[in-house]
Every structure is written in structure tokens, then in C-alpha cells.
Amino acid sequence: MTAEQQLKLQALLDGELPEKEARETAAWVARDAEAADLARELRQTRQALADAEPGLRVAESREFYWSRIERDIRRLEQAPTLSQPVSVLARLRRLLVPVSAVAALVVIVLATGLWVGFWGRPIRPDTEMTMADSGAFTYHDYANGTTLVWLDYPAER
Amino acid sequence: MRFKKILRPWCGWMAVVCFLLTFTGLAAQAKDLKFEARLIWATHAQKSPDPNHKPVTAEVRKKLEALPLKWANYFEVSRKNLAVPRGGSEQVTLSDQCRMGVKDVKGEYIEVSQIGKGVPVLKLTQRLPKGEMLVLSGNAPDATGWLVVLKRVE
Numbered sequence: 001m002t003a004e005q006q007l008k009l010q011a012l013l014d015g016e017l018p019e020k021e022a023r024e025t026a027a028w029v030a031r032d033a034e035a036a037d038l039a040r041e042l043r044q045t046r047q048a049l050a051d052a053e054p055g056l057r058v059a060e061s062r063e064f065y066w067s068r069i070e071r072d073i074r075r076l077e078q079a080p081t082l083s084q085p086v087s088v089l090a091r092l093r094r095l096l097v098p099v100s101a102v103a104a105l106v107v108i109v110l111a112t113g114l115w116v117g118f119w120g121r122p123i124r125p126d127t128e129m130t131m132a133d134s135g136a137f138t139y140h141d142y143a144n145g146t147t148l149v150w151l152d153y154p155a156e157r
Numbered sequence: 158m159r160f161k162k163i164l165r166p167w168c169g170w171m172a173v174v175c176f177l178l179t180f181t182g183l184a185a186q187a188k189d190l191k192f193e194a195r196l197i198w199a200t201h202a203q204k205s206p207d208p209n210h211k212p213v214t215a216e217v218r219k220k221l222e223a224l225p226l227k228w229a230n231y232f233e234v235s236r237k238n239l240a241v242p243r244g245g246s247e248q249v250t251l252s253d254q255c256r257m258g259v260k261d262v263k264g265e266y267i268e269v270s271q272i273g274k275g276v277p278v279l280k281l282t283q284r285l286p287k288g289e290m291l292v293l294s295g296n297a298p299d300a301t302g303w304l305v306v307l308k309r310v311e
Binding site for chain 2: 104126127128129130131133136139143144145146147148149150151154
């Protein structure tokens with residue numbers, strides 16, 4: 001028996017085949033012993049599963065059970081509207097938190113800028129020569145607080 | 158009412174402190190910048206042929222020896238004091254051939270100009286905090302050198 005024949009037999013037992021095909025398949029099962037065995041086995045399995053399923057029953061009636069669920073859903077939906085109204089102070093406080101954070105950040109940035117001399121002070125090199133001969137160079141001795149500017153003037157002759 | 162009573166004497170003291178702080182700050186800002194300018198002759202010789210030359214002070218010598226200069230000895234040719242008003246400028250003559258000018262730039266920098274033999278040689282701008290030194294230097298005949306040392310005193 002092929003897998004396709006097994007599936008067709010299963011469909012017959014589930015009542016999923018068209019009428020003509022169902023008749024043909026039923027005739028085949030009647031003729032074929034192997035098919036008849038499989039059909040019997042499948043029927044027994046289905047019956048066993050149906051018998052083993054526990055028959056759970058709710059104490060309340062169906063209408064009462066669902067109406068209770070509906071009430072719970074409605075209560076949850078209405079919950080936010082039933083809460084106490086938010087005071088102006090609370091709203092202001094809620095607004096003040098992010099505003100204060102941003103203000104604090106701005107103050108920190110400005111203070112840091114002032115501290116490192118970024119605002120209102122042009123960034124200049126240590127020594128800026130506007131006029132000197134081409135051979136001039138500058139040396140900074142930061143440890144001793146001394147700046148040396150070496151000039152070619154007057155050139156040694 | 159009670160709060161006002163407590164606060165009233167404090168307000169008076171605070172006003173006095175603010176007044177003093179403001180005027181102290183203004184007075185400090187209005188102070189002149191004071192400098193010492195020295196013309197120095199640098200040489201390998203142990204003594205200067207000019208008896209008017211004096212060896213430089215130990216402090217200046219120590220700072221010069223820390224610089225990449227080739228000479229062993231330094232003699233002071235002349236020394237002048239400069240008082241530069243805030244935002245103003247001042248000039249000083251160190252020798253027949255050497256003059257220098259110092260200008261206050263925005264109370265933060267100084268502009269130093271040097272005139273050698275009547276010709277402007279150098280103009281530079283830099284910070285010079287109290288106690289720090291600016292040394293202008295160059296070669297002179299016979300393997301000697303000249304140095305102009307400007308030290309901020311105040």
C-alpha cells in the first residue's frame with residue numbers, strides 16, 4: 001500500500017472525500033484485506049482517543065461563565081478613568097524633571113567651556129610672531145616658565 | 158515677619174561684602190603690569206672686558222642655563238623697569254642700539270616689540286604670567302651673543 005493510498009483511506013474515515021471518490025475508496029477497502037486492517041486500526045485509535053478525553057465541566061452555566069469574563073474585561077478598561085485626577089503640581093513636577101536635567105547639562109557645558117577658556121576667548125598659540133626674520137624660532141621651557149625666541153639678528157659676520 | 162527679622166542684619170553684611178569684592182576686583186584689574194627688562198651679553202669668557210658689566214643674578218642664570226643656549230657666562234649690560242598700564246603700552250631703551258616696547262593686549266597677552274639699530278626686528282604676542290620670562294636672543298660678533306630678558310614682576 002502506498003502512502004497516497006494510506007492518506008486517502010484516512011480521508012475516507014474523516015469524511016473528507018467527495019462522494020464518488022469515497023465510494024471507490026470504500027469498495028477498495030472491501031476488496032483489499034490490508035486496507036481493511038488499516039481502516040479498522042484507525043477507527044480503533046480514534047475511538048480510544050475519544051474515550052480517553054476527560055469530560056471537564058464548568059460548574060456555572062455557559063452564559064454566567066462568559067458574562068463574568070466580560071465584566072472583568074470592562075472593569076480593566078475603565079480602571080484608568082476611575083483613578084484620581086493628576087494635580088497641577090504633579091504635572092509641573094513631571095515637566096520639571098526633564099527641563100532641570102537639560103538645564104543642568106547646559107550649565108555644565110557652559111561652566112566647562114569657561115573653565116577651559118573656550119568661550120569668549122580666542123584660541124591663540126603660546127607665542128604668535130607677527131614680525132620676525134625667517135630664521136626665528138621659539139622654545140618654551142614650561143618647567144621654568146621661560147620662553148626663548150632665537151633670532152638671526154644681527155647676523156654674525 | 159520673624160524670617161525678615163533674622164534676615165535684615167545679614168542683608169547689610171552681604172551688601173558690604175559685595176561692595177568690597179567689587180572694588181577689590183576693579184582695583185586689581187586697574188593695576189599696572191610691571192616688568193624687568195635686561196640686556197645681557199653672552200660669552201664663553203670668564204670675565205667681561207667691560208667693567209660695567211655684572212654677572213646676572215642666580216635666578217636668571219639658572220633659567221638661562223635651562224635653555225638650549227651655547228654660552229657659559231652671562232653678563233648684565235643694563236636693566237630697566239617697565240610699568241605698563243592696562244590696555245596701554247610702554248617703551249624702554251636698553252642700549253644705544255636696542256629698544257623694546259611692551260603693550261598690554263586685553264589684559265591677558267602682551268605684545269613685545271624689539272627695535273635694533275632703529276629698525277623693527279620683532280613683534281610677538283604671548284602670555285607672560287607673573288614670574289615668567291621671555292628671552293629674545295641672537296648671535297653677536299666673536300662667538301658671543303645678545304639676550305634681551307623680559308620678566309613679569311607683577
